[in-house]
Amino acid sequence: MSYAKLNKISFFLPENIVTNSDLSVEFPDWSEQKIESKTGIMKRHVAKAGEFASDLAVLAAEKLFSEGVDRGTIDFLIYCTQCPDYFLPSTSCLIQKRLKLNINCGAFDINLGCSGFLYGLAIAQGLISTGQASNILFITSDTYNQYIKKSDLKLRVIFGDGAAATLIEGTTVSTALWKFKFGTDGDGASQLIVNSGGSRNSGANSGSPHLFMNGPEIFSFTLRTIPKLVNDLLFELKLTLSDVDLFIFHQANKFMLEHLRDALKIPPAKFIINMSECGNTVSSSIPIALAIAQKDGLIHTGSKIMLVGFGVGYSWGATIITWHR
Amino acid sequence: MSNDLIIELSTLLNIDSEKITNSSILINFDGWDSFTALSFIAVVHKKTGQVISGEQISNCKTVADLLSLVHEPFH
Secondary structure: OOEEEEEEEEEEOOOOEEEHHHHHHHOOOOOHHHHHHHHOOOEEEOOOOOOOHHHHHHHHHHHHHHOOOOHHHOOEEEEEOOOOOOOOOOHHHHHHHHHOOOOOOEEEEEOOOOOHHHHHHHHHHHHHHOOOOOEEEEEEEEOHHHHOOOOOHHHHOOEOOEEEEEEEEEEOOHHHOOOEEEEEOHHHHHHEEEOOOOOOOOHHHOOOOOEEEOHHHHHHHHHHHHHHHHHHHHHHOOOOHHHOOEEEEOOOOHHHHHHHHHHHOOOHHHEOOOOOOOOEOHHHHHHHHHHHHHHOOOOOOOOEEEEEEEEOOOEEEEEEEEOOO | OHHHHHHHHHHHHOOOHHHOOOOOEHHHOOOOOHHHHHHHHHHHHHHHOOOOOHHHHHOOOEHHHHHOOOOOOOO
């Protein structure tokens, strides 16, 4: 039987950087220190005009290929974004062409945000373990700043644009099999939404084209849902917190993450908070944090890493992967 | 408990607790915004285990309204 493993991740952040100093000039009531203390973020990368999520996706994948992954071996492409090029066709089709992937590749888009990396991993594992694919290129990319009103400081301080490309390969090592837990609550749909542009709310009924986010309500959802999710997953896998080597949650907000860590009693050394240089990059936040943790030597063969994604939808997911070279 | 909460709120708003009364209007505090609301949710959760919703907070006009949301005692 084939199982899925991941150990190659590359990411790309746009060159254009918006610092707290830049935002403070635009919004004089907010000092650099105030922005940092409220968010834990010092800068965020923002796609420039004419630069789209699919462009970042292609660049992340090309970086992965330049690091030794052979594009000729890719037999499936999964693309997770909430910033598609068009309503149709799927942006994954356009990315297949730009990356010159084999036309025998399967490809599809996932429209999920903060939980997207978990869902993509689960689908990739399913494809591999059923023999449908062997080398899956899973790309996440979002440019949420395209939806944010220029005058909305509360959102501009939080979100950064970016993409990550992850190779998920088949392996016969059975400890690589990942167990997932998921959840969905559409009651939370209106708390993080772009209320126009789709089929609903179009034309005369069109809502705001800008991103709306109810931060306190989303935090409440996180507190109600995530501690239970983490404990339920550990229970099902007959593990305890001390069995897990590293915890990488969706990098939503430093304050929120520290509170969750404290509530779950996870030691700070095992809990990754790595968003000060890039902000909340939505579906790429977990793979970017994972790539940086790998580069920093925090991950070794056999490391058990809990990944937890949660947010827009509401949608959530969690897994524990065992790292293999 | 309400005294403890007012002290916590004063820390979040970065003002002297004597400047906060039950009838104080939340939006009149310079430091009251969605980030402060988020911090208040965190403080209550940490001190009591209770999760207050963002919607409950958005329905609050005064400090008294905010304090009335907290039902569990501080640890």
